[in-house]
Amino acid sequence: MTDSRPASILTQADALLRKNLVFQKRNIWSNVRLVTIPFFLCLLLVVIQLLFDSQFNEDHGQCGCLNEKTCGLRYSTSDQAAFCAIPNPSQWTPLLQIPSPQYRAATTLYLSLSSPVTFLFTGNNQSLGETLMRNMYSNSPEFGGDLANYVLGSSSLPAYTNYMDSSFISDLPIYNIKHKCSPNSSFSILIHQPPLSFPKEITCVRGLNLWRNSTFDVNKELFKGYRKGNQEEKINEYTAAFDFQNTNGSRLNVNVWYNSTYKNNTVIRPMALIRVPRLVNLASNAYLEFLKGSQTKILFEYIKEMPKPETKLTLDITSLIGPLFFTWVILLLFPVILTTLVYEKQQRLRIMMKMHGLGDAPYWIVSYTYFVLVSILYMLCFAVFGSAIGLNFFRLNDYSIQLVFFLISINLQISVAFLVSAMFSDVKTATVIAYIYVFGTGLLGIFLFQFFLEDPHFPREWIIAMELYPGFSLYRGLYELSQSAFAADYRGVNGMRWRDLGDGMKEVTCIMLIEWLLLLVSAFYIDQITYSSKHPLFFFLQTPSKKKQHHYSNKQISKFVVEMEKPDVCQEREKVEQYLLESTENCAVLCNNLKKVYSGKDGNPQKLAVRGLSLALPQGECFGMLGPNGAGKTSFINMMTGIIKPSSGSAFVQGLDILTDMDRIYTTTGVCPQHDLLWDKLSGREHLLFYGRLKNLQGSVLTQAVEESLRSVNLFHGGNGDKQIRRYSGGMKRRLSVAISLIGNPKVVYMDEPSTGLDPASRKSLWDVVKRAKRKGSIILTTHSMEEAEVLCDRLGIFVNGSLQCIGNPKELKGRYGGSYVLTMTTSEEHEQEVEKLVHSFSKNAKKIYRTLGTQKFELPRKETKIAEVFQAVEKAKKMFPVVAWGLADTTLEDVFVKVAQTS
């Protein structure tokens, strides 16, 4: 015989795991599709990178050289200079940075374009200072010659490097600064920069030198001149300022103010120090001239950068847009997990498994581990493929950091799915919401969250607050990894390593870790409240005290009800009370005044589904529950199987209280619910194997039990047992449900209308199955078929409006409620009187219930009627007048049912 111990947690977990694996095997194609998504996204990234490379990262794209690697400044752009190899840099005449005409100080005095460029001077010795001021650009020749002789400047912005001074190429003029412009002090020269050679206009501009009394004054004026935002404020930009301090005949001591923040409307670009040397040179020359006269000067011919090799711009574009893609890839698992969980809930499979003994712990452990395994597999595919295809994100960062981060994030994601699944009862809604979450999070991440992240002024606390949203914390982690990969690729350093783990990464990992644990606990807690119908404070409540209270109140209530009940029901109630006093274990099922009230919704009154049911079911009995639709039979079964909680009353299954010991009760019960709760993708055999394992069947016993089970419900032949449930007809599903409820020989089996939708042959074989099962345990069965009830049930209860109207074995009931025979006799019309007289002769209280054209029906009270007398009377009648037809019938169960249902 089978082992009657309940299955251990391991056995249950094993059963569930096997079931899930089979389920996944059936789902193989959608799994393959799922795994290909990261492949496709990675491929897409690679394609984008290739496109980007071909456009920007290739040599000829930047350097402008189609054939040679080094091409100097053939196509003179500063971009070109930035990338090409420049083994022999050009020489550039040093320039001053001059403000654009419209911004120059003292504009109002002069025509805009020829506004003078203004210098400020100060020092300890004003007379000396003024001499130096005059010497600044006094002796430049009127026309032509070496450019080093002129004081030149430009208002176009310099580049970072001076491989090429764009001022000479731009449309803006080169200014020649003089004390006074004569008409021929503007001229054109030929700029020769191999391989380029082009003319350039040199425009004369007046220099204005202003003496200020102190350093403080200079500073104040420069500050006032600084460009202000509003329109009224005058913009006074100065070219430069000199402070000669304590300069005298034997020493030169000079301070130079220069402006490094030149910008135009689109770019802010620090003016490199490129334009400073000439300022210093001017001051030195002025001093030299003061000492030695105007013939002596230091010619500043040119400045020149050092040679450089070709540089390559390699922008790792995939690392930049990576976070968006990778967020999607990882989040894509979320809908998958969520829908699986919600599916089991929507199809009530979770309850079904629970009713057959699957404990919460194994369910949680297995489902959780299972999702973790699936996720790990998925992530592994992703990382391996990403690395193989050469994505820097994977290659450059430390793999162990990635591993830890991904592990935490998938665990967090699974906990979120568990938590969220409590809110949904419909797969479709859950799917839609989950996908919105996936894509919304990615887009919000790149367009909003990243924007905040990169804004140094955005408060860090807010960032942390945003990271509490799991999607953003994931995004942040991926962002940090990408940034490291990008920097590593661009600057040729290491990617993220443990020892230089950034603050962002640490922060986000901590947040995720803590959040994961918290969410997991709350998900479990919510699950316990919803599925195990435990009290919200179940951790703190102690069950024994609760049990006592129940007992006490039940006794009180039962006193009121007794008065109005039928004697048989009353007797059953007394029997129950007797059992309660002695021992509850002797009964398979013992219900004491069980009630269920559905609270009124939307203004409807309360509904009393079950009003005080008392029932004692001995071991091995098959109890049939008859009753019209909506009488409360299913509510009763749901209460007994723990799907809903009784409003009051108590019940015991094998001596275990359904309020407190449901988990143990489940190991000894089987349920065939009214609606088939089956997995579409599994076969009948797999269902039976799963539930059999839950019932602690193992090895050959299990296989044998499953075979027998399939055979007994006619699902064995024609490979029906191995077909998936979605190919089953309604009747086949029904039979499978019955087989499931019986596998493992449970002590108590509930069957809610097991034979609906079955053809007569299947029904017959089903009955045989139930009859055999009766020998091993008790059965509670609801049905609408009187025939079935009569064949299968030892006792029947007719249940109307939530309470038992009568209870007893079929014969008793017929006797009690039928209590009569029906005699039908057909003669010609003139003999009707005689028939009636004859009937009354052997049954004084016979009642005529029907009469038409000589056919009459009489109800004969069973007590005063002997069948022999009826036969004798009919014989007598046949002799007296012709009898066309006659018949005597016992009342059927159907009559009883109709009668009971009508009178109550």
Ligand SMILES: *[C@@H]1O[C@H](CO)[C@@H](O)[C@H](O)[C@H]1NC(C)=O
């Ligand atoms: C200022 O400089 C001049 C030379 O330009 C010199 O003669 C004079 O003594 C100096 N004044 C002072 C106060 O040092």
Ligand SMILES: *[C@@H]1O[C@H](CO)[C@@H](O)[C@H](O)[C@H]1NC(C)=O
């Ligand atoms: C500078 O000082 C002299 C006298 O020391 C004074 O006359 C002149 O107004 C001052 N200039 C300015 C701009 O303050």
Ligand SMILES: *[C@@H]1O[C@H](CO)[C@@H](O)[C@H](O)[C@H]1NC(C)=O
């Ligand atoms: C320095 O340059 C910036 C940018 O062109 C300008 O806004 C500012 O006014 C300049 N400062 C002075 C003192 O000229």
Ligand SMILES: *[C@@H]1O[C@H](CO)[C@@H](O)[C@H](O)[C@H]1NC(C)=O
């Ligand atoms: C600003 O500088 C950039 C780059 O030097 C240039 O392309 C652009 O035309 C300039 N804009 C203005 C308004 O000067």
